[in-house]
Amino acid sequence: MGAIFLFALAGCCLYSTLLAAGEVVELALSHKQGVYQLKLEMILDAPFEDVHHVITDYVHIYRLNPSIVESEIMYTPDDSVVRIRTLINDCILIFCREIIRVEDVRELGTGDIYAVIVPQFSNVKSGAAIWQIQPLGGNTRINYNLILEPGFFVPPLIGSYAVKQKLHKEVMISFSNIERIARIRNEKEEAFNPTRHKNLLNRIPSEHDNAN
Amino acid sequence: MRIDTTGLMLLVLVISGCIKEERQVSFQRDVQPILKANCIECHIPPNGKGYLKTGLSMATYEDLMKGTIYGPVIVREDGRHSILNMLVEGRANTSIRMPHGREPLASEEIEILRLWVEHGALNN
Numbered sequence: 093m094g095a096i097f098l099f100a101l102a103g104c105c106l107y108s109t110l111l112a113a114g115e116v117v118e119l120a121l122s123h124k125q126g127v128y129q130l131k132l133e134m135i136l137d138a139p140f141e142d143v144h145h146v147i148t149d150y151v152h153i154y155r156l157n158p159s160i161v162e163s164e165i166m167y168t169p170d171d172s173v174v175r176i177r178t179l180i181n182d183c184i185l186i187f188c189r190e191i192i193r194v195e196d197v198r199e200l201g202t203g204d205i206y207a208v209i210v211p212q213f214s215n216v217k218s219g220a221a222i223w224q225i226q227p228l229g230g231n232t233r234i235n236y237n238l239i240l241e242p243g244f245f246v247p248p249l250i251g252s253y254a255v256k257q258k259l260h261k262e263v264m265i266s267f268s269n270i271e272r273i274a275r276i277r278n279e280k281e282e283a284f285n286p287t288r289h290k291n292l293l294n295r296i297p298s299e300h301d302n303a304n
Numbered sequence: 305m306r307i308d309t310t311g312l313m314l315l316v317l318v319i320s321g322c323i324k325e326e327r328q329v330s331f332q333r334d335v336q337p338i339l340k341a342n343c344i345e346c347h348i349p350p351n352g353k354g355y356l357k358t359g360l361s362m363a364t365y366e367d368l369m370k371g372t373i374y375g376p377v378i379v380r381e382d383g384r385h386s387i388l389n390m391l392v393e394g395r396a397n398t399s400i401r402m403p404h405g406r407e408p409l410a411s412e413e414i415e416i417l418r419l420w421v422e423h424g425a426l427n428n
Contacts, residue, residue, distance in 0.1 A: 150397075151396075151397045151399060151400055152396075152400070154387065154390060154396050155374055155375075155387075158379070158385055159385075161384050161385060161390065161395060162390070162395040162396070163395075163396050163397060164396075164397055164398070165397050165399075179395075181384060181385070272374075273374055276373050276374060280373075
């Protein structure tokens with residue numbers, strides 16, 4: 093009963109913060125046998141090119157979430173992969189820890205971005221995320237799928253709830269920052285090139301274009 | 305009950321030796337000279353390179369606290385999460401270590417900036 097109440101509470105908390113950035117089309121969070129899965133579809137109020145640029149600006153990755161206290165692009169012999177190391181300093185309930193996350197990021201031919209945890213350099217057991225980014229008129233639709241298996245102890249019952257809450261909160265903060273920075277970038281670029289957005293819309297096929 | 309005064313004195317000495325006294329840092333006396341010598345050349349309106357790129361002016365305390373167009377660079381009392389400290393300490397990617405294109409700050413200067421932020425980033 094207590095657990096059911098907590099999950100109901102989680103539902104309320106989740107949906108009260110959904111408008112933090114853009115428009116949430118779909119959000120699903122689940123947990124099974126130590127593996128957390130988050131599926132999020134969002135429409136960000138910023139042009140595709142700027143959103144894509146912000147997400148792939150690995151040098152300034154610390155801008156996306158204040159929990160990131162260190163970041164580094166590591167050497168990798170494979171040119172198609174960017175290996176990124178981030179140190180995340182954060183707390184779940186009263187448990188504060190530093191999470192070392194090394195991930196290999198690939199930009200796929202489709203424009204999607206695939207990131208996979210390198211477990212031997214991370215204290216996360218395993219994980220992968222796929223970003224599908226599409227233009228939607230002057231906005232951007234993102235489908236984000238995350239699978240994460242933490243390598244650290246998560247207390248039973250309340251622990252998995254707290255991890256899900258944390259994942260949700262951090263993802264929303266990151267998406268909010270992606271949108272905010274992309275909009276700033278767009279304003280800056282527009283100031284230098286006022287016809288840029290028009291050119292962009294002509295160049296990038298959007299769903300509205302297809303519908304028309 | 306007897307108290308071993310010699311032991312007690314030794315204990316007090318050991319404890320006082322262990323407590324690290326952190327110096328009080330002043331923005332005007334300690335921090336501003338570091339910023340003037342290393343940062344302000346780029347982070348000054350209207351034409352400083354760093355100012356043009358990020359909107360960060362270090363001309364005054366108020367400007368510094370305002371941060372960049374992307375957000376604040378100082379988190380009061382939290383040098384770990386402050387972007388200013390992150391960048392001068394080289395904790396973000398080394399290609400954007402500050403000051404850009406110059407020698408890194410001396411460790412004592414890095415420590416002064418950290419202490420100033422940890423003590424609340426005051427305009428003192």
